[in-house]
Amino acid sequence: MCGIIGYTGPxxxxxxxxxxxRQLEYRGYDSAGMALLTDDGDFYLRKKVGQVSxxxxxxxxGIPSHCGIGHTRWATHGGVTDxxxxxxxxxxxxxxxNGIIENYHTISRQFGFEGLATSETDTEVAAQLxxxxxxxTQDPYEAIRKAIHIIDGSYAFCILFTDIxxxxxxxxxxxxxxxxxxxQGSFIASDVTALIPYTKRYFAVPEQHILTITEDAIRxxxxxxxxxxxxxxxxxxxxxxxxxxxxxxxxxxxxxxQPEVFRKTVTPRLRDGLPNFDAExxxxxxxxxxxxxxxxxxxxxMYAGMVGRAIIEMQLxxxxxxxxxxxxxxDTPLIDESTLVIVVSQSGETIDTLAALRLAxxxxxxxxxxxxxxxxxxxxxxxxxxxxxxxxxIAVASTKAYMVQLSVFYLIAARMxxxxxxxxxxxxxxxxNLTAAADMIENALEQEETLRKQAEKMxxxxxxxxxxxxxxxxxxxxxxxxxxxxxxIHAEAYAAGELKHGTIALIEPGVPVIALATQDKxxxxxxxxxxEVKARGAYVILITKQGASVSDEVCDIHLEIPxxxxxxxxxxxxxxxxxxxxxxxxxxxxxxxxPRNLAKSVTVE
Ligand code: M6R
Numbered sequence: 001m002c003g004i005i006g007y008t009g010p011x012x013x014x015x016x017x018x019x020x021x022r023q024l025e026y027r028g029y030d031s032a033g034m035a036l037l038t039d040d041g042d043f044y045l046r047k048k049v050g051q052v053s054x055x056x057x058x059x060x061x062g063i064p065s066h067c068g069i070g071h072t073r074w075a076t077h078g079g080v081t082d083x084x085x086x087x088x089x090x091x092x093x094x095x096x097x098n099g100i101i102e103n104y105h106t107i108s109r110q111f112g113f114e115g116l117a118t119s120e121t122d123t124e125v126a127a128q129l130x131x132x133x134x135x136x137t138q139d140p141y142e143a144i145r146k147a148i149h150i151i152d153g154s155y156a157f158c159i160l161f162t163d164i165x166x167x168x169x170x171x172x173x174x175x176x177x178x179x180x181x182x183x184q185g186s187f188i189a190s191d192v193t194a195l196i197p198y199t200k201r202y203f204a205v206p207e208q209h210i211l212t213i214t215e216d217a218i219r220x221x222x223x224x225x226x227x228x229x230x231x232x233x234x235x236x237x238x239x240x241x242x243x244x245x246x247x248x249x250x251x252x253x254x255x256x257x258q259p260e261v262f263r264k265t266v267t268p269r270l271r272d273g274l275p276n277f278d279a280e281x282x283x284x285x286x287x288x289x290x291x292x293x294x295x296x297x298x299x300x301x302m303y304a305g306m307v308g309r310a311i312i313e314m315q316l317x318x319x320x321x322x323x324x325x326x327x328x329x330x331d332t333p334l335i336d337e338s339t340l341v342i343v344v345s346q347s348g349e350t351i352d353t354l355a356a357l358r359l360a361x362x363x364x365x366x367x368x369x370x371x372x373x374x375x376x377x378x379x380x381x382x383x384x385x386x387x388x389x390x391x392x393x394i395a396v397a398s399t400k401a402y403m404v405q406l407s408v409f410y411l412i413a414a415r416m417x418x419x420x421x422x423x424x425x426x427x428x429x430x431x432x433n434l435t436a437a438a439d440m441i442e443n444a445l446e447q448e449e450t451l452r453k454q455a456e457k458m459x460x461x462x463x464x465x466x467x468x469x470x471x472x473x474x475x476x477x478x479x480x481x482x483x484x485x486x487x488x489i490h491a492e493a494y495a496a497g498e499l500k501h502g503t504i505a506l507i508e509p510g511v512p513v514i515a516l517a518t519q520d521k522x523x524x525x526x527x528x529x530x531x532e533v534k535a536r537g538a539y540v541i542l543i544t545k546q547g548a549s550v551s552d553e554v555c556d557i558h559l560e561i562p563x564x565x566x567x568x569x570x571x572x573x574x575x576x577x578x579x580x581x582x583x584x585x586x587x588x589x590x591x592x593x594x595p596r597n598l599a600k601s602v603t604v605e
Contacts (some may be wrong), residue, residue, distance in 0.1 A: 001603040002086075002098035003027035003072040004177065005194050006158040006168040009185010009215045013037075013068035014059055020187075020194035021052045021070045023242065026250075026394050026593065026600040027098075027190060028074025031085035035094040035160055036065035043094060043162050047085035051594075066185075066215075067166045069158040071096040074599040077104075078120030088124045091131035092162045097123040098190060099154035099175040100604050107150060126151060130159060140169055144210055145223055148173075154351060154604065156205075158188060170211040175603045176349045176377060177205040179218050186213045191347075191373070191601070192235050193242045193392055203230040204375050233375040242392045250593045251395035251486070255578050258403045259442045262571070264389040265404040266411065266435060273428045275415040282384045284419040286366050287412075290340035293320040294365065296328050296356045297344035298602065300398040301370075301405060303478040305344055307570055308409030310474045314567070315413050315430075316420060325352040326605070328359070335365045342412070343369040346393055346401035347601040348376020357381055370408045372401050386412070395593045396600050397486050399578045402478060403441070406570060410434050430567075437571035443562055444575035451576060454541055454557060455583030458512040459487070465503070466493040466577070467533070468516035469526050475570045476516055479577035486592040487584040496529035509537030514577065517544050518561065518569035530554055541580075543573055 003024025007016040017034045025032075032055040033047030044063055048054045052072060071086035077100070078084035086096035101107075104122035108114050113128045129150065133143035140161050154174035161167070170177060170188050179188040182199035188211065189195055195202055205211060205220075209228065212219040220228050247253035269275055293312060295305035302324055309320040323331075329352055335341065341360040345353045348371040357378060360367055369382035372390050379385045388404035414434070417427045458464060464483055466476035473495045480493040494503050496515070507513070513533045517526040523544075531554060534540050542555035546562045561572040585592040 001028055001074045001599045001601055002190070003194070004069070004096060004098050004156055004158055004188070004190045006069040006170065006188040006213065007185060008067040008166050008168055008213055010066060011184055013065040014061065014063045017068045017070035018052065018056055018059065019197065020189055021055070021072050023194040024190055025052050025072050026396055028072050028599045029594050030073045030075045030080040031082070032070070032072045033085040033087055033096070034059060034068055034070040035087040035089065036063055036068035037160055037162070037165055039064040039066065041165065043160070045087065045089055045094065047082055047087070049080055049082055049085065067160070067168065069094070069096055069160060069168060076100055076604055077122040083119045084121050086123060088119060088121065088127045090124065090127040092134055093127045093131040094160040094162065095123065095127040095130065096158050097126060098156040098603060099173070101126060101151055101155065102153040103151070126155070126157060134161065140164060141210055141212070141221070144169055144171060148208070148223070156190065166214060168213040170205065170213065171209065172205050173207050174351060174354065178202045179205055179211060179213065181216060181218055185215055186218055188213055193394070196235055196239050196242065200235040201232050202235070203232050204377070204380065206230055236374070237391045242394060249395065249582075251397055251399060251582055254393055254395055254400045255575065255582065256445060257391070258400050258575065259438045259445075261390045261400050261404055262407055262438045262441060265407050269411055270431060270435070273431055274418060274424065275411045275427070275431060277386065277415060280384065280386060282368065282386070284415075286340055286368060286384065287416045287419045289338070290318070291338040293318060294333070294335050294339050294341045294360065295320060295322045295344065296325050296341060296353060296360065298325050298350050298353055300402045300478060300481060301344040301346060301353075303481065304402050304405035304409065305342070306474040306477055307406055307471070308342070308412070310471050311410060311567060312413045312416065316416050323356070325350065325356040329355040333359065333363060335360060335363045337364040339365040341365040341367045343367055343378060343382060344405055345369065345378050346372040346390070346398055346405075348373040348378040349601050349603055350378070351603050351605055354378055354381070370405055372404070394600070396595055396598050397482060397581070397592060403571065403574055406574070407434065407437070433565045433568050437568050440561060440563055440568070440572040441575055444572035447559060447576060448579055450559065451579035452583040455580055455587050457539065458489075459584050459587040461489055461510065461512050463506060464489050464491040464512040464514065465507070466491065466514045466516070467496040467499060467529060469496045469522045470519045471566065471570065472516035472519055472526065475573050476514070478574065479514060482577055482581035483584060485598060486581055486590060486595045487588060488590070488596070489584065496526050499529060500532065504532065504536070507533050507536045507538050511538050512541065513538040514541045514580070515543070515555065516573060517542060517548070518563070518573065519566045523548065527554060543576060545569065
């Protein structure tokens with residue numbers, strides 16, 4: 001939520017800031033802005049509603065500056081206007097912010113800033129406060145330290161002082177920041193995608209430390225003035241991974257990357273056909289000793305957890321609860337030392353998930369996280385981490401990250417089967433089905449043209465319904481989310497048997513129903529439910545396993561997936577609904593990489 005970049009060094013600051021903002025745009029795209037300290041001792045500030053391209057149009061090339069900060073906004077406080085765009089300049093301070101200042105109103109009243117603001121944002125008060133203390137102390141470190149003692153909330157701030165050339169100050173609480181120094185200067189950003197054109201070595205900025213960033217060094221100090229040296233991390237992917245590579249959209253590229261990232265996530269964790277987490281230092285005791293499992297996540301990651309629950313309960317008969325992180329964090333959770341908490345997050349920065357993780361630890365639970373971004377806050381704060389190897393996921397709608405989150409849940413289930421006494425051959429067979437899922441994903445990708453044609457048929461529907469029973473219901477939740485977030489069609493997932501208790505009233509001629517019937521045990525029951533919607537005129541897209549016996553009148557189109565074992569049908573099914581959602585948004589002419597009102601990394605409550 002909001003992307004931040006700061007640069008000081010020998011390169012043209014305008015160009016580095018714009019390049020960084022383009023990389024970070026997926027974090028928010030309501031407006032963009034930049035401030036540069038110019039070589040003649042002045043400053044240059046531009047901000048504009050719209051995407052980074054709108055900002056670029058008003059920032060003429062060749063501005064003589066080697067130090068600057070930039071911001072791409074996802075609006076929280078105050079509408080989408082030029083005035084509310086960041087950075088905000090007050091006196092000698094120019095500041096930008098990712099997060100929410102909870103006590104901004106109180107600060108404004110207490111310090112007499114009311115009526116002086118030029119924007120409706122919570123952020124401007126931070127600029128006012130730091131400028132107020134800078135006026136008193138003439139010391140940037142002291143001014144920031146004093147202001148931070150007063151500010152409550154989440155924040156990542158980058159700050160320029162107009163009379164301190166070539167230097168950026170930064171501090172964060174909860175909201176993420178990474179930083180790096182290379183032979184091309186020093187950088188700070190919301191995430192590493194903005195840094196990789198310049199360096200692969202970086203560090204995660206620790207919370208509540210003040211950074212003084214100059215051309216060839218970054219000083220990191222505690223609030224008590226002690227200098228610390230954070231551990232360096234290394235990006236393992238190349239700059240190309242964060243580019244479109246010939247695809248029209250990141251989302252389509254990421255859908256097509258799924259067989260590869262699936263294999264990268266699963267294969268290194270197999271020894272002699274059995275799951276093994278030794279390299280990650282995950283002790284079997286956490287799987288052996290737990291009496292229950294609590295999964296916590298948001299959005300797509302939470303829906304991966306719903307599938308995880310189904311598969312773990314089915315294989316191990318251990319109770320698994322899945323909680324939405326934003327609810328869990330304010331609950332009085334029923335967990336303790338005997339609970340294994342599994343936290344799932346692509347970004348590793350989702351604020352609700354992070355708060356829920358902290359609460360789970362307070363309750364004494366051990367936390368194992370499934371995270372994509374290396375070194376992210378959730379990864380760092382968990383007791384154990386199983387990284388997914390999806391590489392950078394840029395499209396706001398999650399696809400490949402979901403796929404690898406699922407694969408890690410299946411690996412966990414398999415490891416638990418092993419350590420809880422299931423016979424090795426049974427586990428080997430389970431794993432062999434899992435590894436074969438990569439081919440099924442490839443096979444599903446071959447149905448792209450069929451899905452494109454189906455998307456044309458449903459693109460202008462008002463509603464769509466995803467139905468299924470058992471595991472199929474767990475999968476269909478993600479199918480509905482995918483469609484609604486990028487095509488803006490109202491889509492809901494329902495347990496097929498539940499429709500007749502109310503929702504069937506919404507079925508009218510032509511409404512698309514995506515029906516999943518991949519589970520043998522309940523196949524006939526689901527088909528009966530499909531007949532019920534078909535009888536009311538629904539346009540039914542039916543997905544079954546290959547060879548399922550389905551009579552023509554049940555559906556309008558029948559898609560088959562070549563899977564034998566019911567437990568593994570989610571992998572190809574996910575590809576089908578991802579493609580359906582992608583092409584529906586495509587037909588409607590929407591930007592599926594940057595759907596309206598959304599941002600990739602949700603770092604505000
Ligand atoms: O980074 P996280 O996995 O923690 O993000 C969780 C959700 O915000 C995310 O999955 C969101 O629902 C996506 N837009 C779904 O496509």
